[in-house]
Amino acid sequence: MFKWVSRAVALLLIMVSVPTFAVNTQDPYSLVQEAAGKTFTRLEHDATQVKQDPNHLRTIVREELLPYVDNKFAAYKVIGKELKSTTPPQRERFVKAFTDYIVATYADALGKYDKQTIKVESGQPLDAKKEISVKVTVLDPEKPEINVVFQLRKNSKTGEWKVFDMIAEGVSLLSSKQTELGGSIRQKGIDSVSNMLEEHNRKPATLPGKQS
Numbered sequence: 001m002f003k004w005v006s007r008a009v010a011l012l013l014i015m016v017s018v019p020t021f022a023v024n025t026q027d028p029y030s031l032v033q034e035a036a037g038k039t040f041t042r043l044e045h046d047a048t049q050v051k052q053d054p055n056h057l058r059t060i061v062r063e064e065l066l067p068y069v070d071n072k073f074a075a076y077k078v079i080g081k082e083l084k085s086t087t088p089p090q091r092e093r094f095v096k097a098f099t100d101y102i103v104a105t106y107a108d109a110l111g112k113y114d115k116q117t118i119k120v121e122s123g124q125p126l127d128a129k130k131e132i133s134v135k136v137t138v139l140d141p142e143k144p145e146i147n148v149v150f151q152l153r154k155n156s157k158t159g160e161w162k163v164f165d166m167i168a169e170g171v172s173l174l175s176s177k178q179t180e181l182g183g184s185i186r187q188k189g190i191d192s193v194s195n196m197l198e199e200h201n202r203k204p205a206t207l208p209g210k211q212s
Contacts, residue, residue: 023068025160028152029123031068032134032163036118039064043110050111054205057107065106070153070162071099074174077164080182082190090190097197104201111207130154132161 023038024030042064049056075098076083076091083091121135131153138146151165151174165174184193 025068025162027123028126028132028134028154028161029120031152031161032136032150033120035065035068039110051207054111054207055107057110057205058103061103061106061110066099066103068162069102070164071095071102073153073162074102074164074177075099077174078177078181079185079190080178082182082185086190090194094190094194094197097194097201100201101197104203104205107205111205130156133167 023034039060042060043050043057046056046060050060072095075095078098079086079091079094086094117139119137119139126132131151134150134152136148136150138148140146146168149167150163151167151172152161152163154161165172167173181193181197184196
């Protein structure tokens, strides 16, 4: 169930920009560019530690990338109409499991990073928009270019933008998880799906060529 997600997330994590440590969350175009640069600056700095302990990739993702992902919004969208029939503890558990799943998936994709480059579309006037799509072209000298679209939403209180979905090869990550996990929630219940995600998240991170 996780193969497509790993492939799509890999497209997010091969975004490389100039080194930077301050991410402009008030501009979605700058956020996409800068968050990637921040993540990969950390990845290169901690390369030795990652080789010794691949699970450190999850620490990098959690500290450098996750702050710019609206994981709670995405988790609630996956739960969908069943949200009203769940209890606060159930929702809290699912959000945590789904967030840890995102972290684990991003970390696996980081392990496949091979210095591809990207081109982020030029910034456009935001006006009063609350959601926006940012197109990214993935460039690899040995492969055809790939277009990825990142969906971001603006927090009406803070004015900050965060990523909540990505569309790769015409397929929405969020929509696929709504269909897959949302269907399981309706059939088996949210606790069963949380169990499944938690089991997946317990699997240790590995680097390419070292999978067991």
